[in-house]
Amino acid sequence: MDARHSAAPEKRRPDLDTVFTSREDGSRNSIQVADVRGRFQRRRTLVNGLLIAVYLSLPWIKIGGSPAVHLDLPGRTAHLFGATFTNQDFYLAFFLLVGMGFGLFMVTAIFGRVWCGWACPQTVFTEGLFRKVERWIEGSRQRRIRRNAAPLSFDRIWRKTVKHAIYLILAAGIAHAFLAYFIPVHDLFEYIRSGPAGHWTAFGWTLFWTAVLYFDYSWFREQTCLIVCPYGRLQSALVDQDTIVIGYDPARGEPRSKKTQEGGDCIDCFRCVAVCPTGIDIRHGLQMECIGCANCIDACDEIMDKLGRPRGLIRYDSFRGFAQGKRRGLLRPRVVLFTLIGLIGVTLFATVAARRTDFEVRVLRPRGMPYTLVDGTIRNLYTLKIQNKDMEPHTYLVTPIPPEEGAQPRFIVAQPEVRIPGLETAEVPIFAELPRSEYQVAFPLQLAIRDSLSGDELRATVRFVGP
Numbered sequence: 001m002d003a004r005h006s007a008a009p010e011k012r013r014p015d016l017d018t019v020f021t022s023r024e025d026g027s028r029n030s031i032q033v034a035d036v037r038g039r040f041q042r043r044r045t046l047v048n049g050l051l052i053a054v055y056l057s058l059p060w061i062k063i064g065g066s067p068a069v070h071l072d073l074p075g076r077t078a079h080l081f082g083a084t085f086t087n088q089d090f091y092l093a094f095f096l097l098v099g100m101g102f103g104l105f106m107v108t109a110i111f112g113r114v115w116c117g118w119a120c121p122q123t124v125f126t127e128g129l130f131r132k133v134e135r136w137i138e139g140s141r142q143r144r145i146r147r148n149a150a151p152l153s154f155d156r157i158w159r160k161t162v163k164h165a166i167y168l169i170l171a172a173g174i175a176h177a178f179l180a181y182f183i184p185v186h187d188l189f190e191y192i193r194s195g196p197a198g199h200w201t202a203f204g205w206t207l208f209w210t211a212v213l214y215f216d217y218s219w220f221r222e223q224t225c226l227i228v229c230p231y232g233r234l235q236s237a238l239v240d241q242d243t244i245v246i247g248y249d250p251a252r253g254e255p256r257s258k259k260t261q262e263g264g265d266c267i268d269c270f271r272c273v274a275v276c277p278t279g280i281d282i283r284h285g286l287q288m289e290c291i292g293c294a295n296c297i298d299a300c301d302e303i304m305d306k307l308g309r310p311r312g313l314i315r316y317d318s319f320r321g322f323a324q325g326k327r328r329g330l331l332r333p334r335v336v337l338f339t340l341i342g343l344i345g346v347t348l349f350a351t352v353a354a355r356r357t358d359f360e361v362r363v364l365r366p367r368g369m370p371y372t373l374v375d376g377t378i379r380n381l382y383t384l385k386i387q388n389k390d391m392e393p394h395t396y397l398v399t400p401i402p403p404e405e406g407a408q409p410r411f412i413v414a415q416p417e418v419r420i421p422g423l424e425t426a427e428v429p430i431f432a433e434l435p436r437s438e439y440q441v442a443f444p445l446q447l448a449i450r451d452s453l454s455g456d457e458l459r460a461t462v463r464f465v466g467p
């Protein structure tokens with residue numbers, strides 16, 4: 001078999017000039033990640049389990065009668081931990097995204113790519129589910145490499161078939177859970193029970209996401225981090241000398257020597273490379289491909305334990321810590337700046353969201369017909385739109401406010417009291433009339449709209465116009 005197209009990983013060492021997961025001819029160099037145990041693996045298993053549980057349970061948890069997180073696209077409504085947002089509140093997403101984005105920048109400036117290694121769904125599902133299934137069905141790294149390089153056999157076929165069948169089930173499960181953020185859980189179960197015929201759109205999306213997730217988690221894997229995700233590329237702009245990264249201590253490790261009695265602490269055993277899910281050698285320094293998973297720390301600590309040397313040849317530390325052994329400072333200009341902007345975003349979001357009323361009003365005029373003049377009376381027609389943004393029905397009282405001075409038009413409100421079901425909008429026609437003889441110039445009019453339950457009041461201003 002042509003070595004370049006072999007399923008076994010290439011026998012070359014990762015370097016800084018090439019991408020280890022790609023061969024010279026551009027084909028994929030699939031890596032087989034070795035098993036690793038250690039304190040960070042135990043913590044990551046816990047964090048992965050917790051995050052997967054949160055992901056699966058959020059659509060089930062009800063706060064204020066609606067799911068904790070639910071995006072109702074046809075209804076143009078979003079439910080977020082008890083608060084309901086309509087399309088009118090869309091601008092708030094800007095503040096929230098600014099807050100969350102700069103919050104992530106702040107975390108990156110302090111802790112490097114902790115998001116990638118510990119919380120990103122790409123890592124959480126790959127390491128927390130798919131890679132575990134692979135190890136369970138196909139065994140250790142050495143077994144997988146041996147089996148993949150051997151001729152096709154019954155043993156290899158059944159293992160691959162079972163593994164990919166489980167992958168498909170997992171991908172379908174994650175896709176359904178994703179859909180539950182858009183379709184309420186009981187509706188989703190109803191869709192599943194009744195089959196795809198009545199719900200082709202939902203079925204199509206489920207198939208699409210199942211295919212994408214299966215492709216990603218079964219084959220594409222680290223390539224998503226290396227090729228697709230832009231966050232890794234931002235890393236160099238966000239970190240500084242005091243950012244905590246995962247690195248190798250060359251002062252301790254070099255010169256490497258396989259003879260344990262000579263050289264530095266690194267015995268060039270290659271364990272840190274074998275366990276790396278992106279196939280890099282951390283001993284070359286921080287690289288864009290490093291997702292901060294801490295596999296190499298546990299792997300190297302294991303070796304150091306066996307050699308009876310102190311742990312931490314590969315460890316969490318800052319560049320300054322590795323170079324000078326100095327303690328890292330937390331209050332740096334970029335950390336302060338990112339924190340401030342993030343806090344401003346979150347505070348604005350929380351303040352504006354808390355001060356919102358549960359309803360919105362808007363007044364429209366008929367196009368091209370600002371007024372009519374009949375029997376010496378000017379008449380203006382307005383359409384008052386009231387949007388109930390709450391889940392419950394509300395009753396609204398519409399009261400025109402007479403101008404404090406000048407002409408006093410007569411109002412005709414078609415429905416002075418309007419009951420609107422939850423998350424719906426109603427239109428109320430309103431007329432204002434004024435004898436032609438009393439009209440001199442256009443003037444403003446005000447309408448007060450009061451929620452009879454909460455007492456909240458909004459005012460809408462319109463203009464009375466005439467010839």
Ligand code: SF4
Pocket residue numbers: 248253265266267268269270271272273283299300303313314
């Ligand atoms: S695991 Fe540690 S000792 Fe082994 S090659 Fe990596 S840095 Fe060197």
Ligand code: SF4
Pocket residue numbers: 246272275276277278279280281282289290291292293294295296297
């Ligand atoms: S270099 Fe270490 S921390 Fe970075 S991705 Fe590889 S194993 Fe994970």
